[in-house]
Amino acid sequence: MDPPEHGKTFDDALSHIGDWGPYQKRMLLFSFLACAGEGLQLITTIFTMGSRDFRCAVPGLANDTFSIQSEAHALLVNSTVPWDADKGGYSQCSRYKHVVNESTGEKTNWLPGATESCSRWVFSSDVFRSSIVSELELVCDRKVYVSHAHMMSMAGLMAGSIVSGALSDLFGRKKTFLVFYWVHMCLAFVSVLATTIPTFLAIRFLMAATGIAFYMSIYVLCAEIVLPPKRVLASMIASWGWVAGMIILLVMAYMFRYWKTLQLALSLLLVPGAFGFIWMIPESPRWLMNKGRYSEVQKIIVDIAKANKREIPEKLILRDMYRPTLGEKSEIAECRDQSTSGWRTLLSLAKSPVLAVRLAILSFSWAVNSMVYYGLTLNVGSIIQGDIYTNFLILALLEGLSYLMVLLLTRCLGRRVFYCLFVFIGGGACLATILPNVLSWDTVWPNVLLSNLGKFGISAAFGIIWLYTPELLPTPARQSGIGLCSFVGRLGAMVSPYIATLNDVLDGPVGESAPLLVFGAAAVAAGLLCLLLPETARRKLPETVEEAENIKRLTVTT
Template identity: 40%
Template sequence: MKYNEILETLGEFGWYQKRIYFLTCLPPLTCGSQALMAIFILAIPAHRCQLPSEFLDTHYYPTNNVTQYYVNSTIPVDDGQWAECEQYDVGNLSTFNGMDVVNGNISRLKCNDWVYDTTRYHSTFVTEHNLICDKAMYRSHANMLFMFGKMVGSLVFGILADIIGRKKAFIIALLLDILCTMGNAFSPNVAVFFILQVGIGAFNTAVFMSAFVLGLELVGKSKRVFAGIVIDFFWVGGLFILLILAYLFRSWDDLVIAAALPIVPLIITFWFIPESTRWLVSKGRTKEAEKILRKVAEVNKVELPDELFDKDCLEKETQVNIWEMFSSPLLVIRSLILFFNWAVISMVYYGLTLNISNLSGNIYINFTISNIVEFLGYCSVLLFAGRIGRKSILCSGMVVGGAACVLSIFPALYGNSSHYWITNGLSMIGKLGVSACFGMIFIFSAELFPTVLRNSGVGLCSVIARFGSMIAPYISDLGKLFKGELELALPLIVFGICSVVAGLLALLLPETMNRNLPDTIEEAKAFGRVPVKLLSGHKICDSRKKDETVTDE
C-alpha cells in the first residue's frame, strides 16, 4: 500500500491521531507565551531624571514636599509630563534659584540616573539596565534578535529534523529552550541577554515547528487544513497564559522564570508522541513505522493487511529547482506578491502585538482585547475559508485591517488624550484583519505553488516572512523617536499602508477554493487563466466515508 492509502485506511483523523495531535498542540501554549513575553519584560514605564542621592528620590511620584518641590523645579515639563531624558542644569541644588527656571535663564542637560514609575511594573529589563533615551533602540534590537533567532531556528532545525527525526529534534529544541529561557532571567548584562534572545527565538520556533509536523504527519490529507488552523488556537491560549503570568509577576526576571516552568512538563510528552512514520519510511526504517501504524490501527479499531508497505510506499514527487518558480513573468509576479504578503503579514502581526505596550490605557486590558480579536481572526478562517474563499479572506483582512490602522492619523491629529480609545480600537481592527490573514496565508500559498515546488516555495515564503518580523520592532518604536501628535499613530500608519498595498496586490492572485491544484510548472502557469474543474467532481468512496471532497493541504 502507498503511505497515503494507509492513512485513509487508518482513518484520516481517528482517535489515535486526535490524541497525538492534542499532545503536539501543548507546546504552542508555551511558544506563544515566550514569543510575546517581550511586551512586558521590555516595557518602558514612565520615567524622569533622579535627584541627587541626598534627596532620597526613589519614587517616580515624590513622597514628601521637599522632594516634590525640587522635582517640579528642576525637571522640565513636556506635553504635561516630566521630561524623560533631560533636567535643568542647576548645579548645586543647595544654591538653586528657582527664578532662573521661571525666567528661562537655564539650560538643559541629559540625565545620568533615572527613577521609574513602579505602579504597573516592579522592574523590567529596560529599567534594570536603563535602556532608555540614548539607548532606547536597544529594546528594538532585543526584539529584532529574537526574530532573527526564529529565522535561524526554522532553517537549522528544519534540516536537523530531516536528518535525525522530528522527535529527536523536538526534544533537543525543548531542552535548549528551557536552558536559554531560565538563563535569560539571570542575564548579568545586555550582551548576554541579546545572545540568549537569539537562542530562545531559535529553539522556541524549533519546538513549535517540530510539534506541528509531528502532529500533522499522521493526519490524512483532507483534515490537514483543519488541523493546521486549530493549532493556532493553542497559540492564542499561550497568550492568555502570558497575560495571567504578567499580571501576577510584575518583575521581569520572575515573569521569565514563571513562563519557562510550564515548558518543563512537556518533556513527558516525549514518551507518548511517536516518531513520524512518514519520516521513518523515508529513511527505510519500515519495521519501526509498521509497529506504530499497527498501534494506530488497534486504537482506531481498523484492520491493516499483513503486507503493509510496497517497495515505493511513499509516493515520490518529481522535484524541480526552486528557481523554476521564476521561469515565466506570471509565476514571477505571483511569487513576488506572495513573498510581499508573507513579509507584511509577519511584520504587521508582530508589530501590532509589540505595539500594545505603546498604546494608551491599561496594558493588561489592551493585551486581553488583542488576544480576543486574534482568536476571532482564526475563527473567521475556520468558518469562512471553505465558504467565501482563501483570496477573499486574505484581501479583505489586509485591506480592512490596514485601512483601520491608517485612519488612526485622525484621532492623533484632531483628537486629544480622551480619544485614545479610538486609536486603540483601530489598532485592534488591524490586529483582527492580520490574524485572519496569518491563519490563511499558509494554506493559500501551499495551494498556489505547484506540487513540485510546494515545499520549497512555502519554505522560502516563511524565510522571507522572518525578515518582515525583524523589521517590526523598529516600526513599533517609531513613536519613541518622533514625539508629538503622531507618537501613537505613526507605527499604525506604516503598518496600515503596507497592509493595504499587500491586500490590493493579492487581488491579482487566482482563487484556489474548490479547484484542482497545479502539479507541474506548466499547470501553475495555466492556473487561474483557463477554466478548471471543481474538486467536487472527485470523490473518495470507501466503506467508511462517502462523498468526501478532497482538499489538498
C-alpha cells in the same frame, strides 16, 4: 468493498487505520500544548520589557522614587528636573546642570535653563513593579536596544526555521523536538540571570530560534499522521495553542508584576512537557519510512490502529508501501527528488513571467503580514493606547476568532477574496487610527478599537496566506517557494520593531499615529496586489509549472 491488495503509500495505510481518530487527536493536543509553550516565551517581552513611565533621578538622592513622597521631595525634583510641557510630565532624558564653584570645584547648585543628559532614572510602579527596561535602563539613548531585542527574536525565528528543518530531516522529528524543547526551557530559566545587554540579546535570539524549532518539529510530525483534508484543521489547532499561550501569559503577567518572578513562573510551566513528551510522542512514521526503519513504522501503524479501534486488513501488506513495483517510484523517492530539485525549479520560475510575478506578490504579502502582525503584537503597550492588560486580552480573543473564521470561510469559499477582504480590514483600521488624533478626541477607545480591529484583520489574513501560497505553486517548487516566502516574511518582522518607534521621533497627530499608518498603508498595498492573483478554491494542487500558469484569475472548478 474489499481493501486494495497492496498499500502503496502511508496515506493508503491511514485510510484503513484512521486518519482522524483518538491517536491523531492526542497528537494534536500535544501540538496545541507545545505551541502554547512557544507563545508563552516568544512574546513574554510584552510584559517583561513593558513600557513604564519614568523621569530623571535626582542626583545624590539614594531613596528617590518616581512618586512624589513629600513637599520637600517635590521641591527637590522641581529644582533638578525640567518640566516637559508637551508630554505633561517631568523630563525623561535631561536634567538641570550643576553650578560649579570655580575655587573648590564642587557642584553647589542647579542652573535652570541649562540641561544635560541623565545618567540615572526612576520608574513608575503603577503597572510593573520591575522590568528589563528599568533594570538595564533601556531608555533615552539606550531605548533602541528594546527594538534590537525584538529584532533579535525575529532573527531567531528565521534561523530556527532554517536549522530545524534540516536537523528534523536528518535526526527525526521527535529527537529534534525534544532537544530544542529542553534547550528552550533551560534558556527560559537562565534568562533571569541576564545582567548585560549583549547577554540579554543573545538569549532572546536563542530562545526564539529554539522555540520555533521545537514547534515546527511537532507541527510537521502531526501533519504527517493525518490525510491532506485534515491538515488545515491541524494547522488551526496549533494556532489556537498560540492563542491559549497568550491567555496564560496574560493571567501570569497580571499576577506577577516583577519580571523575574514572571519569567520563572512561565518557565516552570514548560517543565511537565519536558518529561511527559519523552514518553508520549512517537517518531514520525513517514520519516522512519524515509530511513528504511520499516519495523518501527509497522509498530506505529499497529499503535495507531489500536488507538483508533481499527483492524489492519489482512490484504494490506505494509511492506509493499516501501517496495514500488517495476517502473514506479516510491513515495519517498519522489519526495527526495522534489527536495533536491526544489530550489532549482524555484529558480526556473523566473523564466515564467506569470509565476515570477505571483511569487513576488506572495513574498511581499508575507513580509507585510509578518511586519504588521508582530508590530502590533509585540508593541501593544506602546502604540495602542489604554491599559496593556485589557488590550492584550482583546488582541488574544480576536486572534482566536480570526482563526475560527478562516477555518469556516475558506472551507467553502475562496482564498483570494477573503485574504484581500481581511487585509483591507486590517490595513484600513490601522490607517483610521489617525482620525482620533487629528480630531483631538479625549478618549482612548477609538484608538483601541481600531488597533484591535487591525490586528484581527491581519491575523485572519495571515492564516489564509498560509493556505493560499502552496495552492499557487507547482509541486516541484512548492516547499521551496513557501520557504522563500517565509524567509522574506521574517525580514518584514525584523523591521517592525523599528517602525513601532516612529511615534518617538515624529511629532504631532501624524507622528503619534506613524507606526499604524505605515502598517496600514503596507497592508492595503498587499491587498491591492493580491487582487491580481487567481482564485484556487476547489482546484487540485498544480503539479507542473504549466498547470500553475493555467490557474486563471476568477475561475474555479465546480
